[in-house]
């Protein structure tokens with residue numbers, strides 16, 4: 001049996017996949033947190049009262065693993081104030097009052113690059129981060145030196161279709177991105193990994209593969225979490241990324257399809273990452289659709305644009321139902337890596353009460369990395385960090401498959417998240433003790 005053959009079959013509920021995205025007018029105010037990426041927060045470069053245009057730098061990357069942040073509307077900086085993100089972390093945010101004109105920053109032009117270093121420097125300038133949800137700065141990822149590029153077009157979470165829009169409408173940018181990566185990064189082989197449930201997108205990607213002999217189109221089964229990096233690397237190349245290692249350790253680079261298209265768009269236009277296509281769906285949303293909007297748009301404005309709520313909202317998520325993060329307030333903004341906003345009423349949001357574990361083993365059988373979630377939960381309950389270390393709780397990818405299949409409705413994935421925090425603290429103490 002293959003290592004990564006587990007996972008779960010989910011109802012797709014991708015009712016927005018055929019919908020042409022609606023372009024949202026600029027909101028009254030955008031909120032740009034200096035943390036919209038993994039790594040060091042950016043530093044604000046503007047002051048209250050300053051005029052900015054679309055694409056003006058408002059936050060400068062600090063250090064290597066960080067990302068620039070740019071104004072997504074033209075207008076005036078209203079304030080710079082700390083906000084609390086959905087993760088609970090606090091960071092400064094630049095608030096810009098829009099003048100409604102969407103005037104473009106006059107100093108912007110398409111970058112001229114001749115070398116690999118210049119290409120990576122341009123990507124860094126663009127502020128592009130992993131748009132599939134991870135938010136990892138793209139210039140850092142592209143510098144990995146891997147020779148096999150896997151374009152992640154799986155989009156395996158239910159509801160979300162914003163990548164499908166990229167695949168069906170931005171094929172030219174994906175094709176151009178592939179050429180750029182071949183030219184400047186020495187990429188020898190490109191694999192576009194896509195689930196078989198997207199026939200229109202497959203047809204578009206087949207056009208690219210037909211024209212370029214180094215591009216292979218890999219049609220993948222519809223199994224969640226097909227888009228998780230390690231699962232995708234295995235299904236695309238047959239290579240197993242060992243526990244605690246990254247795809248680059250087996251010579252692969254995984255890049256989300258919208259991230260790749262955004263790199264090409266930046267090289268073509270010089271316009272940094274300032275807007276997004278976001279899927280707005282869930283049973284509480286009156287008019288589910290894909291929306292093109294400025295990054296930093298408050299969530300309340302986005303839901304209003306989609307007709308508001310049809311009934312009481314019990315839960316709002318950034319992202320899909322499996323890996324999404326609960327939104328504590330609709331005053332929070334759309335972030336660079338927000339690919340979906342889902343709103344659910346009480347009936348679909350409240351989970352049934354959990355009962356005793358019946359030792360059926362289903363959670364382990366469906367875990368893509370073959371962990372034992374019931375044992376991890378037990379070790380966490382007992383505060384046994386050494387056992388969590390032995391059970392490799394650190395490699396849990398938060399996919400939620402274990403919670404989904406558990407007949408006793410135990411909140412296994414949520415417990416794993418807490419277990420990982422406990423394990424991290426334990427490892428830190430262990431390291432300090434060894435000094």
Ligand code: SF4
Nearest residue numbers: 367396397399400402
């Ligand atoms: S959330 Fe973690 S433990 Fe549960 S199935 Fe996914 S990887 Fe395995």
Ligand code: SF4
Nearest residue numbers: 357358360361363406
């Ligand atoms: S799936 Fe649920 S009931 Fe079955 S072993 Fe895992 S925790 Fe226990």
